[in-house]
Amino acid sequence: MSQNRTPEDGCREDVREDAQAGADAPGSEFGFATRSIHSGYDPSANHDSASAPIYPSVAYALRSAKHADALASGEVSGFSYSRVANPTVDALEQRIAQLEGGIGAVTVGSGMAAVSFALLCAAEGGGRIISPTDLYGASVDAMDSFFPQFGVHTDFVDDINDLAEVESKIGPDTRAIFAETVANPSTEITDLKPLADLAHRHGIALIVDNTVPTPYLLRPIEFGADIVVHSTTKGISGHGNALGGVIVDAGNFDWTNGRFPHLTRKELVISDERNGVWHSFAEAFGNAAFIRRIRTKYVRTFGAVLSPFNAYLQMVGLETLPQRVRQEVATAKLIAQHLRGVDHIVRVNYSGLDDDPQHELVAQYLPQGVGTVLSFEVEGDESHVNRIVDGVKLFSYVPNIGDSRSLIVNPARITHREVPERYRLAAGVNDNLLRLSIGLENPADLIADLDQAIAGAY
Missing domain, CATH: 3.90.1150.10 (Aspartate Aminotransferase, domain 1)
Known part of the structure; x- marks a missing residue:
């Protein structure tokens, strides 16, 4: 179990980081339709409710000073504050992580929050992204005119499947390649496997938006993608009634390869200053460093939280x-x-x-x-x-x-x-x-x- 979390960072990481459901919930040995209904949720941990309950609580009782300290340090797991983790939201995250084949997932308030957090977390501190222009309009606008205000720049290519053109854009500050698996609105397909191989030869991550096909039609992690994002507002919800987004971590990328100093830098938020114990995200969380930084730094700090009611609606949508x-x-x-x-x-x-x-x-x-x-x-x-x-x-x-x-x-x-x-x-x-x-x-x-x-x- 990971150690030394903030008091607000009470989440069931022993469950989430393994991307496993509750004790009685089906795992990856079951078919997709079965997992879309059952995975990520344990009725026995929720008063035997067949459907995941909506937990609207902002915060959760810490029980005692001793329990609160153990929860904050990571010695025990649980929930403390819904800006970081909520039981309803947690069940949705586990379900989507299983469906995509990732080690963990973090949901956010919208699809653009998912895209923005994933790209900014990869390129944080002055990195660059390579991307085609054949994307959803707000994604292009963010990378072209807004992210540069935060020191994050994008090198655009005409064709993401032209590996020579993509490789020509890779420089010492490049952190990630970003593409849509099926582009909106052209429906152009990204050739994932060679693109992932190219990215990994240079030590950069492949981040893909899988909104259009949903994990039912395509699971990019199986073809080498490192991070998958969705606007869960779309096909996952399926009824036009709930905004949301999700970031899924494959858990296969080496974030300690030298291109991502923010993941190997010591951080107070995950350390124990009183006892002189200091950790970087990579040290504390290993192959889950990226997704844990998303939760602890981006969601917790910027606050683009998915509401438990929207999480519930999206779990219902996933069932069909x-x-x-x-x-x-x-x-x-x-x-x-x-x-x-x-x-x-x-x-x-x-x-x-x-x-x-x-x-x-x-x-x-x-x-x-x-x-x-x-x-x-x-x-x-x-x-x-x-x-x-x-x-x-x-x-x-x-x-x-x-x-x-x-x-x-x-x-x-x-x-x-x-x-x-x-x-x-x-x-x-x-x-x-x-x-x-x-x-x-x-x-x-x-x-x-x-x-x-x-x-x-x-």
């Missing part, structure tokens, strides 16, 4: 993740195929189509489908886009993905508005592009809705 995504992917592929033959559509972006140039990568990484997001470009100008979004009746005009409802949005004006034009156009996000997130409605109804809206726009 395989069934939802399976149906949504099947419908998304049908719609993408249909749109290819519709008048006034000049391009359809969905890498899950059988004749897509990335078909071999899809077969390697995403044999069950690439996800529920697709995009298409229409003829004419922005006025036609506006008429389409105003003309749909079943599709909701909503800037979200992964919902049980089908959604439509014009990315150039909404989700990618803050992306510099040169990056936006390089990613194919022009004023004539529309993005769809496919839900659980009848496929024929969705196709009919798109057909009438597109015909009406012209």
Whole structure:
């Protein structure tokens, strides 16, 4: 068990850091659907409640001075303050860590908090990140214009699968490569294995956003990713009713290789000053150094905490993740195929189509489908886009993905508005592009809705 934590850092690390569920909960020997319902939660530790309870308490009784001291020092495990750990949130973290195959996970208040904390923690103190521009708009904006204010800079590449271009950007200050496993909204696939191999040859970490496929369709850790982030707002929650994000640590990266001095520097927050015992995160937590720094320094200090109510909703969403995504992917592929033959559509972006140039990568990484997001470009100008979004009746005009409802949005004006034009156009996000997130409605109804809206726009 790790030692010398702060009084607020009372968490069940003997459970979490092994990414194991409670004593009676299924582990990795069970199938994905079983684990998405049962893993990470022990009813016997919660008054035999079949469903994980919502623990709305801010703080937890320390019982006695002796117990409080033991809890603060790490000699015993438990909960003390919900800004750092909460029983409901803890169950969600354990479940997602198991589903992704990581040693531990930390949830946060939103997907952008997950992206920001993961990248800042990797590049803290003046490091650099390598990233493509074909990303969710807020991620590009953060790396391009905001992170530099904190001394963290990004070297952008046109194609994350061009290993020569990526390698040319690696310098002494490079800390991580960042990419989306399935890009939003182009659905371009990242070739994870060679990218991970390249990163590891240079002692840098591979951090990936796995929001679009969810762990049901793809588990990047199996292909060498070191850190996986999600906007749990999306497919994991699945119903558009709960913001959240998560960071998962594979536990395989050597954070002591010299590129990450903040993880090998002695820190008071995890040390015992009175007794002259000092630790770095790497010394105290070994291969869990990164995820423990996320919890202790980023979540505890910046406070982007996931509420227990949102954690509960996301656990409920996880229970039906395989069934939802399976149906949504099947419908998304049908719609993408249909749109290819519709008048006034000049391009359809969905890498899950059988004749897509990335078909071999899809077969390697995403044999069950690439996800529920697709995009298409229409003829004419922005006025036609506006008429389409105003003309749909079943599709909701909503800037979200992964919902049980089908959604439509014009990315150039909404989700990618803050992306510099040169990056936006390089990613194919022009004023004539529309993005769809496919839900659980009848496929024929969705196709009919798109057909009438597109015909009406012209």
